[in-house]
Amino acid sequence: MKTIGVGILGLGTVGGGVIDIINRHKDKMRDHAGVDLVVTRAADLNTERFAQLGLTSQQATTDAFDVVNDPSVDIVVELIGGIGIARELVHAAIAAGKPVITANKALLASHGAELFEAADAKGVDLRFEASVGGGIPVLEPLTHSLTGNEILSVLGIVNGTTNYMLSRMTEAGLSFDEALVEAQDLGYAEADPSADVDGLDAAAKIAILASLAFNSRVTLADVPAEGIRKLAPTDIEYAREIGYAVKLLAIARKHAHGIDVRVHPTMIPADHQLASVDGVYNAVYLTGDFVGDLMFFGEGAGAGAAASAVVGDLVEAARALQSGNKVIGCTCTDNLPILPLDVLETRYYVRLLLADKAGVIEQVGKVFARYNVSLQSLKQRGCAQKGMAEFIFVTHKTIEADMQSVLADIINLDVVGEVASMLRVEDLD
């Protein structure tokens, strides 16, 4: 059995995890999976990592292109991230005919089309299981076991940071700021948390999932994303009272006229499988026309989980390489249109601060009626602010554009102090 040389770009926690797996399970992978992986070259700017990971000076380099160009490297693992140098390196590897494994969701969600085109042209494997859902195998099943289905929808809790924060806001009544500090203390959130809390990380992931699920090309720019900054513990509490949990849900649905894709805090039924996915766990909930409902659940982050996904891809690429098997690439060729958020039809939860006097409900109600938005329920709540009362409105199914018109008009009413929050309600039935 010929050894397969692995070159690693970026020796952060995931890169370290990949080396750890290969060190620990090299024999097992040779005996069970039939591939003998050897890390022949690895690059990082932080030279302290080399000794920490037991890399010799022959193996280690600070120039990632050394790795790509090294003849001892058969497969390139890109773990640098971002869409700058990583993009150049992936292109260089493909051009050199070397399979690429990457966890780079931003790169795939922004430049997937050009990368897959290049890989297809060269007949080179490009794999990216680790880019979505950490260690959870979901891209592999989507493109293999589930090919007999038309996938109808993909719902994901795909950002562990925000899911942890929402769990803490739910169970301990923490504010957004308190939950963020706690997540940062535990290493679940970065110093600059915006990619997570503003929904951009989840948007990149649902773009990748939707592309594979619907065999079309969905990019990060196609995904309207709203994060959890504006969410108050009050909203989570009210949601619970009416039987809902609040999750930062990444949603992709195939409709007759195109793809509905978006990320926003969402009220989902408390007894739905996704509602019990708490803490840093991730889950992807798929519906296919034959298979019905499926859920894949697991650790969405962490060095071990992501490294597991990278090595799973490495083994597949190595198997194909050494058996001379042809690569069956990504086929996102359907060019389905992306539906604008405006045409979305769902239910809405709106929390308003209104002047505490007679006739306010009538005035607000008139605005809802003006755009044919029909109310399912209306509840008054106490309010700390003097002279104001807090009201919760929940609508029947309505069109997003109409709801936005309602909100735009309502804020101009004298009796309205604030549109404190607006959440979309998905009954998932």
Added chain:
Amino acid sequence: MKTIGVGILGLGTVGGGVIDIINRHKDKMRDHAGVDLVVTRAADLNTERFAQLGLTSQQATTDAFDVVNDPSVDIVVELIGGIGIARELVHAAIAAGKPVITANKALLASHGAELFEAADAKGVDLRFEASVGGGIPVLEPLTHSLTGNEILSVLGIVNGTTNYMLSRMTEAGLSFDEALVEAQDLGYAEADPSADVDGLDAAAKIAILASLAFNSRVTLADVPAEGIRKLAPTDIEYAREIGYAVKLLAIARKHAHGIDVRVHPTMIPADHQLASVDGVYNAVYLTGDFVGDLMFFGEGAGAGAAASAVVGDLVEAARALQSGNKVIGCTCTDNLPILPLDVLETRYYVRLLLADKAGVIEQVGKVFARYNVSLQSLKQRGCAQKGMAEFIFVTHKTIEADMQSVLADIINLDVVGEVASMLRVEDLD
């Protein structure tokens, strides 16, 4: 693109589902997965199925060997079931160099070794995703995405019939008999329900899962199986009171000295992900040394779900066939010993009917002490039977052999009316 001829053995609901998928998604699979599947031949003893499924007299036959031997058949789908003629047919297909897709858990769990040996010798694909968990992709991830892990345990709710019955016994307090009648009325249980309710179906499935997870050979005969016939709604209710749910759990764990594998009703923590898997749904919960905990959830039965799994395998086999890719077969070569149930260490719940008089607890307690089985809790309950009292004993972790000794001795005490039930308690931590 060359068409790939599919031959189907057995036109029950799953066979019908496979034809339905191919009819509906033929173009989609050609465009997206790159394979053009055509059902060229199909066999069933019930000739009425031919017209129902739109098969011509050229396609249809009552002799399954006609299908295997037909030169227009490139891949054979075995959906007859059982270990009689199905075994011969699978061997014949392999001998003819034709890939086989099967949903036959009994055949794989009993004769897997000989079939995989034959398939490996011929370099022929043998796939069986539909044999476990219906449409849930779990065998594919185990043998591909997760190859970088040492799998430590596999826990499955893999029998939809019993899970439905337990759900109804839990939520509506039905007895075993009532739940069975209801399941039969709904088509979830067969007229002879023993394969399901006695745990044999689940045992075959965990044998297959354990073989792939641990790269060893686990057969149906290796799996001690206990069903749910003796379970009373009382037990489920008591379990709930102390924070547990009762599930028919298929368990496989890798220990230093071998594999612990078994099927029995099990008390699991009510807040564990598996506890919320209700009704006919199935789930497989895996733990790997790098990936951590994963759960795969979905429809465990039903024509559409099983057909989805069969077609997923068909597409993979067809891709390999037309690209001339080499088959990477099953590697269950580790020959790990199977641990006897006797050495199992877990907690136990025991419900005893004892004479309602002073000193009984002391007498019973002495027997527990005799075998060093230490009690975690002890509760008296009311009892309908005159002069008797019902007691619930929950032990700390102890050895199965010791627990069995306790039970054997206890039943001989004059004060003991009945060992009404014994359940194993798994804390899954």
